[in-house]
Amino acid sequence: MKALITTIIKPLVDHPEAVEVTEKEETSKIVYHLTVHPDDVGKVIGRNGRIAKSIRTVVYAIGSDTKKRIYLDIM
Template sequence: MAEQTEDIVGLVESVVRPLIDFPDDLEISASDAEDGSILVEMRVNEEDAGKVIGRQGRVIKAIRTLARAAASRTGAHVEVELLD
């Protein structure tokens, strides 16, 4: 499960890093829950938060969709959250 978590974190990072102006401020952490789900939390510079969220939340929804699709091959559930 840890390898899959690293893959999901890498996917999220590879999608988010080109979108933001301050890539050095990007922090992504992941944790495995006992029920087999994966929680991915990311923190960006507050100036980049709007770029990651996108208009009407479209960008963050797309990131969540990609992460869930990548995890679905093993039946895991993924939640991606943007922290303040």
């Protein structure tokens, strides 16, 4: 899942080397923390959060086969 998130995000940003995805697994959920360069935050979130919502939709759809909830936090 980390590779999928990285593959989606890197073409969107100007500083692809600063893209970092960390995973935190708990008993009932898995949280992915996405960190990008401060100049690229707006590109990842998009106007009115459209790009962030689209990214989350793809990640949640891929993770739907697991019994744990999937969350994506953009930092």
